[in-house]
Amino acid sequence: QKEVEQNSGPLSVPEGAIASLNCTYSDRGSQSFFWYRQYSGKSPELIMFIYSNGDKEDGRFTAQLNKASQYVSLLIRDSQPSDSATYLCAVNDMEYGNKLVFGAGTILRVKS
Amino acid sequence: GAVVSQHPSRVICKSGTSVKIECRSLDFQATTMFWYRQFPKQSLMLMATSNEGSKATYEQGVEKDKFLINHASLTLSTLTVTSAHPEDSSFYICSAILGGLEQFFGPGTRLTVL
Numbered sequence: 396q397k398e399v400e401q402n403s404g405p406l407s408v409p410e411g412a413i414a415s416l417n418c419t420y421s422d423r424g425s426q427s428f429f430w431y432r433q434y435s436g437k438s439p440e441l442i443m444f445i446y447s448n449g450d451k452e453d454g455r456f457t458a459q460l461n462k463a464s465q466y467v468s469l470l471i472r473d474s475q476p477s478d479s480a481t482y483l484c485a486v487n488d489m490e491y492g493n494k495l496v497f498g499a500g501t502i503l504r505v506k507s
Numbered sequence: 508g509a510v511v512s513q514h515p516s517r518v519i520c521k522s523g524t525s526v527k528i529e530c531r532s533l534d535f536q537a538t539t540m541f542w543y544r545q546f547p548k549q550s551l552m553l554m555a556t557s558n559e560g561s562k563a564t565y566e567q568g569v570e571k572d573k574f575l576i577n578h579a580s581l582t583l584s585t586l587t588v589t590s591a592h593p594e595d596s597s598f599y600i601c602s603a604i605l606g607g608l609e610q611f612f613g614p615g616t617r618l619t620v621l
Binding site for chain 1: 531539541549550553556581600604608609610612613614615
């Protein structure tokens, strides 16, 4: 059973701080990793994806991947109250190419 | 990112009726679309993979005769919830793949069965 684990939170950070969201996955053969943001009552929106070990930056967001440790994280710099949402980590299912396995999500609360 | 639309955004129906939800990729062609269901305060649950021109692939535990999926064109997939019951009330979300692996989600359809 392929699994993606996330701390459910809530993770509370003050406005302007760095929020660090973590995710581990069980399938060592996974190749692609995605972070989605989901506001309450809305559908998920893609923030960024990462395929290679190391860091990938996009604006205030940085994804970090460590395949040896089967660990992927998302850093949000200069957190804003509008970043308050549930963050979903997703990993591609190598057995079925395009299918994603989602974690349960981490609730982030940014307090002003 | 790519745009995926869903219609309707919200539907309320009586128990025993059927409801059709449409998912469209607006600015790209999608040979593969996915249908998810999400109950309150729970994560996304993949229901099925919809492939253009072929039968959908259902996840374990999802009744294919109850949740009918049709992917008749490269931009449209439909999910029909047949003989809906209150336990089918949920947030149904579709997604489509752009390029290789990136999935873009539609805005979702909130179904309430009375």
